[in-house]
Amino acid sequence: MHRWIQSSLLVMLFAFFTGCLPNSPKSALKLAIPLISETATVTSSTTVTPSTTTTPAISVTVNNVSFANGSTYDFGTLSIHSASTALSIQISNTGTGSLTLSGSPIISNSGTNSSDFSITTTNLNSEISAGGSSSFSVVFTASANGSRTTTLTIASNDTSTPSFTIVLTGTGSIQPSMAVSYSGTDLANGATLSFGNVLTGQSSSVATITITNSGTQDLTITGGTAGITKSGTNNADFALDTTGTQSIITSGGGTTTFTLTFSPTTTGAYSVTLSIPNDDPNKNPFTLVLTGTGTAPEINVKINGTSIASGGTYDFGSIYSGSSSSAIPVVIENTGTGNLSISAFGISGGNASNFTITGSVSSPVASSSTTGFNLTFSPNAVQTFTTTLSITNTDSNEGTYTITLNGTGTTAPNINLKIAGTTYASGSMYYFGNYQTSTNNSITFTIENTGGSTLSVTSITGSTTSFVYSTLNTTIAGSSNTTFSVNFTPQSAGLLSTTLTIASDDPDTSSYTVTLKGTGLNDATADCGAVGSNGDKVILLSTSTYDGNLGGKSGADTKCQSDATVTAYNSSSYKAFIGTSTSRTVTGTDWVLYADTRYFNSSGNCIFRTDGSKKPGSFFAPIGTSSDKVFTGLKSDYTGGTDRCGSTSWTSNSTNDNGIFGIANATDSTAIYNVSPGGQYKCSQAKKLYCVEQ
Structure with missing residues (x-):
C-alpha cells in the first residue's frame, strides 16, 4: 500500500512540473504508470547500459617539443636564398576515436610569405588511429630581406580543436653563407677529413678543398689566406697550399680552393685542426679536423725458421759434393704498420752459381703478413762456398737487406758390403748353403765406408726366424769399416x-739390400750317414722343359743356371745332371757329383749319398715330386749311354735321334735310366733337367 501511494505522488508531481514548463506541448510527456497492488511482489529487474562515445584529440609537437594551438615557431635569421634544416612537425591522436585530417590541402599554408615555407607531407597520413601519430616537415628559404611569416592550419574532426594553427616566422638577411666541400662532398663545420694510412717519408695524394659562398653578400676570409691556420701536434706534417686562394669569395655561388697534403714524419695517429676565420655569422670560424696515420714497414727475414738480421750469416752446413741440400724456406715478414714493397731480390758474388732461388715473392707485403721463396745449396767440389743474398725493399733503415750464405762441399760416405771377404752389391744374393734344421751357421759381414765423410747406419732389418743378426757400430768413419755376424739356423726344411736391409745416410744407396738364402735339411743320418767333407748338396728339378738340342753339356748347364727353380738358389753353382761320351760320367773329369756327399731334394730330404768313387748309392727320396721325364743320357751305372741326342751329345732335336731319360719321382734306377716307351725316347720330345749344386 505504501509503495503504491509513493508511486502515485511521484507521478502527480512530475505532471505538475512538466506542465508548468513554458511552451511545452501537452503531448511532450507520455507516461505509463503500472498499477501495483500493495500485495504485488517484484520478481525481476532490467539493467540499462549507457551508450559509449569515442572522440579524437589532436596534439602537435615541433622538433619533439609540445606545441600549443596558435603558437609561433621562429626559424631565425638566414641568408637570403639559403635553406634552413628541415623542421619536423608531428601530429598525434591522444583521443579514443580515429583522428581525420580533413583539410585540402591536408596542411593549409597561408600568409604573406607562404612561398618561403616549403611543406613536405609525403609521409603524413590523413587518418591517425587512437594513440597513433604522423609527421610532415617544413623548410624555410628566405626570398627577401627582413621578416617573413606564414600560418599553417591543420583541420580535423577534433570537435574541441577543429582547426589547429601554427605560426611560422623567419628573417631573411643579406649576408654571406659559407660552405666547404672535398671531392664534391659537403663538409659540415667541425667535420673530420681523413687522409688514411700514409708511409712515413712519403706523401698522401693532394686533397683540394673548395670554399663556396651561396650567400647574398661577399664572403671574406678574415686576415686573408694567412688567416687559415693549423693547430695540434705535428701539424706541420699537413702541408697547406693557398697559392691562388682568394680571400674574398663573391656572393651567389663564388668559389675558391686550397690544397692539403699529409706527409707523416712519425708513425702513429695524427689529429690536427684547420681553422678558417670568416664573416659568415653562422660559421665563424669554419673548422675541419684533419686526421691520418703515419705508418712504416719493418722487414724481418727468417731462414729455415730462424730470424737473421741484415748483415748476418746463414750456414747450410756440410753437403755432399755433387748433391744438393733440401729446399730451405726464406720468409720475409713485415712487422711494421705500413705496406712493405719488395723491388728486387737475388744472389750475387762469390759462389753464387752454387746457390739457387726458387719461387717468387708477393709485393707489397701488408702489415703482419709474409711472403717468401726457397734456397738450395749445391756444392760441386770439396771446399767452402759463400755468396750474398740481397733483398731490396721500402724499409727506411734496411732498404737493402743482406745475408751472407755459406756452405761446405764434402765427400759423401759410400757404403760397401763384404760377406766372408767378397763384395756383394746392393740387390745381390748370398747363399749360406745347406744345413740340417736347428744347427747354427755364422758368417761375418763387413760394412765398409769407402767415402770421405762419416757413414751413419740407422738400422739393419730382416727376418729373425732363421737369420739372426748381431749388433754393430752405427757410425763408420771415412775409409773405415765395421763388422757384424749373421747366424743361419734353419727352423724348417x-x-x-x-732380405737384409741396411739403412744409412749414403746419398746414393740409402737402403742397401742383400737377399740371404739357405736350405734347411731334415736329419738324414739314419739313411745317408753324417755330413761329408764337401758339405751337403741339393739336386733340383727344372721348371722348364727342353728338347734334345741343349747346346751340349755347357748349354745344358746354362739352362740350369737360368731356370726359375734354380735361380731361387745360388744358381751360378749348378750344373746339369746329364751324361756325355766320356767327360761327364761317373769316371769322367766333369762329373757333377762329389765323393762321399749327401744330396737332398728341394723339400730337404736326402735323395742318396755318393760313395768314394762319386757314384750314388740307394735312393731314399725322389729328386722331384711328379712323374716328369728328365733327360739324363746315363745308364743305371752312371756311365755314358749311347743315346744322347746327337753324335756330339745334346745337340739334336731330331725324331731320328734318341735320348736316355729318367722319371723325376722314382726312387730306383728309373730315376736315371729309361729308354721306353719309344715315343718318349725321342729327342724331339721336351723334357726337364736335373740341376746339381756344385
Whole structure:
C-alpha cells in the first residue's frame, strides 16, 4: 500500500512540473504508470547500459617539443636564398576515436610569405588511429630581406580543436653563407677529413678543398689566406697550399680552393685542426679536423725458421759434393704498420752459381703478413762456398737487406758390403748353403765406408726366424769399416730366405739390400750317414722343359743356371745332371757329383749319398715330386749311354735321334735310366733337367 501511494505522488508531481514548463506541448510527456497492488511482489529487474562515445584529440609537437594551438615557431635569421634544416612537425591522436585530417590541402599554408615555407607531407597520413601519430616537415628559404611569416592550419574532426594553427616566422638577411666541400662532398663545420694510412717519408695524394659562398653578400676570409691556420701536434706534417686562394669569395655561388697534403714524419695517429676565420655569422670560424696515420714497414727475414738480421750469416752446413741440400724456406715478414714493397731480390758474388732461388715473392707485403721463396745449396767440389743474398725493399733503415750464405762441399760416405771377404752389391744374393734344421751357421759381414765423410747406419732389418743378426757400430768413419755376424739356423726344411736391409745416410744407396738364402735339411743320418767333407748338396728339378738340342753339356748347364727353380738358389753353382761320351760320367773329369756327399731334394730330404768313387748309392727320396721325364743320357751305372741326342751329345732335336731319360719321382734306377716307351725316347720330345749344386 505504501509503495503504491509513493508511486502515485511521484507521478502527480512530475505532471505538475512538466506542465508548468513554458511552451511545452501537452503531448511532450507520455507516461505509463503500472498499477501495483500493495500485495504485488517484484520478481525481476532490467539493467540499462549507457551508450559509449569515442572522440579524437589532436596534439602537435615541433622538433619533439609540445606545441600549443596558435603558437609561433621562429626559424631565425638566414641568408637570403639559403635553406634552413628541415623542421619536423608531428601530429598525434591522444583521443579514443580515429583522428581525420580533413583539410585540402591536408596542411593549409597561408600568409604573406607562404612561398618561403616549403611543406613536405609525403609521409603524413590523413587518418591517425587512437594513440597513433604522423609527421610532415617544413623548410624555410628566405626570398627577401627582413621578416617573413606564414600560418599553417591543420583541420580535423577534433570537435574541441577543429582547426589547429601554427605560426611560422623567419628573417631573411643579406649576408654571406659559407660552405666547404672535398671531392664534391659537403663538409659540415667541425667535420673530420681523413687522409688514411700514409708511409712515413712519403706523401698522401693532394686533397683540394673548395670554399663556396651561396650567400647574398661577399664572403671574406678574415686576415686573408694567412688567416687559415693549423693547430695540434705535428701539424706541420699537413702541408697547406693557398697559392691562388682568394680571400674574398663573391656572393651567389663564388668559389675558391686550397690544397692539403699529409706527409707523416712519425708513425702513429695524427689529429690536427684547420681553422678558417670568416664573416659568415653562422660559421665563424669554419673548422675541419684533419686526421691520418703515419705508418712504416719493418722487414724481418727468417731462414729455415730462424730470424737473421741484415748483415748476418746463414750456414747450410756440410753437403755432399755433387748433391744438393733440401729446399730451405726464406720468409720475409713485415712487422711494421705500413705496406712493405719488395723491388728486387737475388744472389750475387762469390759462389753464387752454387746457390739457387726458387719461387717468387708477393709485393707489397701488408702489415703482419709474409711472403717468401726457397734456397738450395749445391756444392760441386770439396771446399767452402759463400755468396750474398740481397733483398731490396721500402724499409727506411734496411732498404737493402743482406745475408751472407755459406756452405761446405764434402765427400759423401759410400757404403760397401763384404760377406766372408767378397763384395756383394746392393740387390745381390748370398747363399749360406745347406744345413740340417736347428744347427747354427755364422758368417761375418763387413760394412765398409769407402767415402770421405762419416757413414751413419740407422738400422739393419730382416727376418729373425732363421737369420739372426748381431749388433754393430752405427757410425763408420771415412775409409773405415765395421763388422757384424749373421747366424743361419734353419727352423724348417727346404729353401729359406730373407732380405737384409741396411739403412744409412749414403746419398746414393740409402737402403742397401742383400737377399740371404739357405736350405734347411731334415736329419738324414739314419739313411745317408753324417755330413761329408764337401758339405751337403741339393739336386733340383727344372721348371722348364727342353728338347734334345741343349747346346751340349755347357748349354745344358746354362739352362740350369737360368731356370726359375734354380735361380731361387745360388744358381751360378749348378750344373746339369746329364751324361756325355766320356767327360761327364761317373769316371769322367766333369762329373757333377762329389765323393762321399749327401744330396737332398728341394723339400730337404736326402735323395742318396755318393760313395768314394762319386757314384750314388740307394735312393731314399725322389729328386722331384711328379712323374716328369728328365733327360739324363746315363745308364743305371752312371756311365755314358749311347743315346744322347746327337753324335756330339745334346745337340739334336731330331725324331731320328734318341735320348736316355729318367722319371723325376722314382726312387730306383728309373730315376736315371729309361729308354721306353719309344715315343718318349725321342729327342724331339721336351723334357726337364736335373740341376746339381756344385
